[in-house]
Amino acid sequence: MRKIGLAGVALVAISFTLTACGGSDSGDSSTKAKAAASMSASQPMKQAADKQGMFAGLNGKKVTGAAKVSGSGVTLSGFASDEGPDLHVYLTNGTDEAAVSAGKQLGAVKYDEKSQMFALNGVDASMYSTVVIHCDKAKAVFGAAKLS
Numbered sequence: 001m002r003k004i005g006l007a008g009v010a011l012v013a014i015s016f017t018l019t020a021c022g023g024s025d026s027g028d029s030s031t032k033a034k035a036a037a038s039m040s041a042s043q044p045m046k047q048a049a050d051k052q053g054m055f056a057g058l059n060g061k062k063v064t065g066a067a068k069v070s071g072s073g074v075t076l077s078g079f080a081s082d083e084g085p086d087l088h089v090y091l092t093n094g095t096d097e098a099a100v101s102a103g104k105q106l107g108a109v110k111y112d113e114k115s116q117m118f119a120l121n122g123v124d125a126s127m128y129s130t131v132v133i134h135c136d137k138a139k140a141v142f143g144a145a146k147l148s
Helices: 002-020 029-042 097-102
Strands: 051-057 063-070 073-081 087-092 104-108 116-119 130-135 140-146
Touching: 051 130, 063 130, 063 140, 073 087, 087 097, 097 130, 104 116
Parallel strands: none
Antiparallel strands: 051 063, 051 140, 063 073, 073 116, 087 104, 087 130, 130 140
16 A cells, blocks of 8 residues: 555656646646637637648748647647657747747647647637747747748
């Protein structure tokens, strides 16, 4: 019984450590995704006109694929990126660090997963012109898709 208790404590400690290494995101992204899914199911979201753009790498990094913003969220398709320790997707109005800081983080990005979806969680996407892939730990923009 004591071994089971110690194993549980170790798992909790590892979980907190991994969360702390995640940069400025203050919560478990899978929990946020579940909350967003239940929120969108119970509350209709304002439908915005769909916008989309193609990713281009920045700052010597490679990012490819498409971003589509719709009333339900942001969808990445055909996506690929250079590997980074702490990649996240943001809605912004530019591609510099100030724009990322002023933007809205939507969640963690998997650099090698071609199709990904991010809930808007009440964010008014019409206020933003760019989808940015940002490494929070390195404070570096990897790539961006200008929306039109």
